[in-house]
Amino acid sequence: MIYLDNSATTPVHPEVLTMLTDVIEQCYGNPSSLHNMGVKAERLVEQARKVVAEALEATPQEILFTSGGTEANNMAIRGIVEQYQSRGKHIITTMVEHPSVFEVFTYLEKQGFRVTYLPVDEVGRIRLHELEEAMTDETILVSIMHVNNEVGTVQPIEEIGAILERYPKTLFHVDAVQSYGKIPLSVRKAKVDALSLSAHKLHGPKGTGALYLRKHVVIKPLLIGGGQENGMRSGTHNVPGIAGLAKATILAKKEQERRMNQFQLWKERFIETIMDKLDHVIVNGDQTQAGGAPYIINLSFSGMKSEVLVHALETEHVLVSSKSACSSKNERASRVLSAMGLSDEVATSSIRISMGYQTEEQDIMDCVKALERVVPNLQQVMKVRRK
Ligand SMILES: Cc1ncc(COP(=O)(O)O)c(C=O)c1O
Numbered sequence: 001m002i003y004l005d006n007s008a009t010t011p012v013h014p015e016v017l018t019m020l021t022d023v024i025e026q027c028y029g030n031p032s033s034l035h036n037m038g039v040k041a042e043r044l045v046e047q048a049r050k051v052v053a054e055a056l057e058a059t060p061q062e063i064l065f066t067s068g069g070t071e072a073n074n075m076a077i078r079g080i081v082e083q084y085q086s087r088g089k090h091i092i093t094t095m096v097e098h099p100s101v102f103e104v105f106t107y108l109e110k111q112g113f114r115v116t117y118l119p120v121d122e123v124g125r126i127r128l129h130e131l132e133e134a135m136t137d138e139t140i141l142v143s144i145m146h147v148n149n150e151v152g153t154v155q156p157i158e159e160i161g162a163i164l165e166r167y168p169k170t171l172f173h174v175d176a177v178q179s180y181g182k183i184p185l186s187v188r189k190a191k192v193d194a195l196s197l198s199a200h201k202l203h204g205p206k207g208t209g210a211l212y213l214r215k216h217v218v219i220k221p222l223l224i225g226g227g228q229e230n231g232m233r234s235g236t237h238n239v240p241g242i243a244g245l246a247k248a249t250i251l252a253k254k255e256q257e258r259r260m261n262q263f264q265l266w267k268e269r270f271i272e273t274i275m276d277k278l279d280h281v282i283v284n285g286d287q288t289q290a291g292g293a294p295y296i297i298n299l300s301f302s303g304m305k306s307e308v309l310v311h312a313l314e315t316e317h318v319l320v321s322s323k324s325a326c327s328s329k330n331e332r333a334s335r336v337l338s339a340m341g342l343s344d345e346v347a348t349s350s351i352r353i354s355m356g357y358q359t360e361e362q363d364i365m366d367c368v369k370a371l372e373r374v375v376p377n378l379q380q381v382m383k384v385r386r387k
Pocket residue numbers: 007008067068069070071073098100145147148149175177178198199200207209324325
């Protein structure tokens with residue numbers, strides 16, 4: 001089986017797996033306990049905090065552990081908005097966010113906040129002048145993702161941070177779930193106030209993530225209880241998950257540059273070959289090295305339904321995705337592709353191929369061959385059906 005759905009989730013790295021089982025077996029104390037098992041567990045959590053902080057150029061005190069990207073996004077957005085709503089009731093996001101951001105904004109809109117959903121250009125990137133035009137004295141939060149989960153387009157986070165610096169009342173949140181450990185981002189340089197990440201996109205365990213929250217930024221907590229994480233996120237720490245996130249971070253950082261260069265090369269080869277061998281293919285998103293994540297490829301095969309193609313590829317033992325994993329069972333056109341101005345036909349015929357640290361060049365080339373086998377047949381069937 002060739003697994004090319006790494007933006008949905010990744011296999012756990014063998015060294016992370018060893019770490020997880022070791023911690024589950026040997027370090028099962030509660031980090032809040034005073035005895036030596038508790039201290040041992042607490043030490044692991046604090047070491048992990050340092051590792052995650054270092055990867056973002058933050059300080060350990062600025063890292064809060066969560067149950068994943070969805071919780072980190074909810075915690076940042078709802079927590080900031082609730083805390084700072086006396087400053088203003090206007091919040092900004094984009095049309096291409098993951099549902100764990102986008103749906104929180106639609107919820108807040110129903111609660112009486114004024115929301116600006118920034119449009120994007122044809123590759124899925126916001127236009128900075130439109131952000132500037134949307135800013136008001138009432139704007140308390142801007143939330144913009146780093147790498148888009150469907151098409152891989154990278155948003156200009158540092159430029160956005162520089163613009164927002166002129167608005168001291170506005171906090172800047174970044175959903176970095178698809179870029180953490182892959183595309184470097186310094187929260188200091190980019191002037192980010194809050195940033196979400198998740199372990200399972202980086203060969204770590206599911207159900208673990210973190211929120212970077214800049215010093216002095218206060219949030220109303222989502223979870224109230226034992227007061228863990230400085231009272232910002234109650235609940236017994238998921239010690240194995242947190243240690244696994246740290247291990248995955250260390251492993252990814254070691255390999256990051258080499259792997260990203262490889263992915264870029266394979267992505268270019270893949271697109272070149274597909275465009276050469278197959279008709280009616282559209283490549284979605286930014287294909288430049290600086291503008292698109294090298295590990296995500298999004299293609300539309302006109303006239304074909306994404307789901308049909310995903311299942312046809314599965315019969316060839318190649319696993320890819322239609323849209324994002326969370327919405328792939330929903331047959332409507334992708335919100336992200338529609339926001340990029342693509343027609344319903346193109347937006348309902350896209351597949352996402354995403355690479356992970358276990359991916360080999362041969363996997364990519366085998367995927368090309370599988371597409372060459374299934375696409376012409378399916379295109380023929382669709383043509384006959386339309387007649
Ligand atoms: C961009 C983005 N944000 C947030 C999430 C949610 O993360 P988690 O699955 O850890 O809740 C995902 C997961 O697909 C994602 O791709």
